[in-house]
Amino acid sequence: MQIPPIHKNVIKYRRVSTDEQSTNYSFASQNDIIDRFLNNQESVEVHLDITDDASGKNFKRPGFIKILEYLKNHRAQKFSLVFIDWDRFTRAPQWETYNMINILHNLNCSLYCVFKPMGLDFDDPDEVVNQAITFAIPAAERLRIRRRTMNGTRQALKQGYWCNNAPYGYKMVRENHKSLLTPNEKAPDILRGFQMLIDGNTIPEVINYLKENKVYHAHSNIYTMFRNVLYCGQVKVPALKDESEIIIEGKHQPIVSREIFQEVQDILDGKRRKQLKKHESFPLKGILLCPTCGKMLRASFSTGRHGGKFGYYHCIGTCKTRHKIQEAHNLLTHLLGELQPTEKLLSYYKMVLEDTFKTDCQAKITHTTNTHKRKAEIKQKLQHLDNLLLEGGLKSSDYYRLQENLKLELTQIENKELEVRDIEKNYKLYLDWGINLVGNLDYYYSSGTLEAKSAILGSIFPEKLIFEQSHYRTPRLNNFISLFRPSDKELQYLQIQETPANASVLFDGSP
């Protein structure tokens, strides 16, 4: 093999790449090797000194493009491109390598690899074989790295760990040597975005909100964003060869509930009509039915003779039902006040609930003792299996099967324990909060936002309400509220009554 001499005009080329974590390829070591090599050459002159921080999968690297441009502008001169090894030159598929060698040749540039100089003579049969092998090795190595990364990524995904970039609202946190998505300070805005879609806001409105809050910048991927299952705590493992796509429970904390996520999917699919957008002035919109025909009442303002604006809930049927909003709202405040239990009753219920909780705790302690016992048993059995294997009393296939089952049970017990601990922690918090809410219904209602109002009404009245001037009517109350309702006192502002939607039409229809 004839190795051509190095030209006087030299271009130094190094490639460092973060995805190939090898210290042999650091900038300093490559530089040092090239410099020592050049020092041993007679009168060479470095015209261009380039470092690429890029993958070698193709030649679309900023530094390499600069070299090609430089060569195009200096066609009259001959150059040698000097690098330490062929995998620094490229890891591209071989045909791309041959193609680039040809391009460089036409630009009067020869290649000089310090570790393995080659003549690049395409007429010499031995040389042709040598080239094929030399160019194939870095390319194959790249494929191997890629496959390893892909398998690793897939394996992590299957275990519920997301390992690509964190979507808006999340950040990546290292935990037990694994990256875990963790909601960041933007997470509440993401939740708000989902909620806005459900509340009937249009996509541009949601985009504006998210942009204003600096959650999101590009315009094009809003659909992808709201379709990302990561937000409801799941991970998508894409289809590969004969494996079809699967969605599994992720290890990370969701930002929105499964229900909210599904609702938004239905909206984006056009399966569900968006709810009519509620106006601050009409918190009862969507809750009030027409007492005459049973249709949902609409809400709107009309302008009075002197230009004043008056809000009404009204029926769009022929029945002409029309309620002034002040009347409906005042009566509702009275009603909420009425549903509010006395403090004495509340403290009594709190005592009962806490008592129940303590009894529950006792049961849990017994349960915990049992699980402790079972855990100890499992650990003993595992130990026993180890001994059996060592003494040759067990085939290794059996050993792994038995060990697997025991370990699985152990994990299940431990997960359950964690769950119980969480419930205990939250229980008291919810209890206090619930009692406080029930004890101050009218306050929380009148001072709440539109969302809070809807939430409070929705949780007290599982069914729609009918306003009948002197009182409201509804088929039933929430069980929890019923529990607190003083039974000795007839409610003045509420009638609990199952009425078919069109029953009153029969009476009203008479001449």
Ligand SMILES: [Zn+2]
């Ligand atoms: Zn009506």
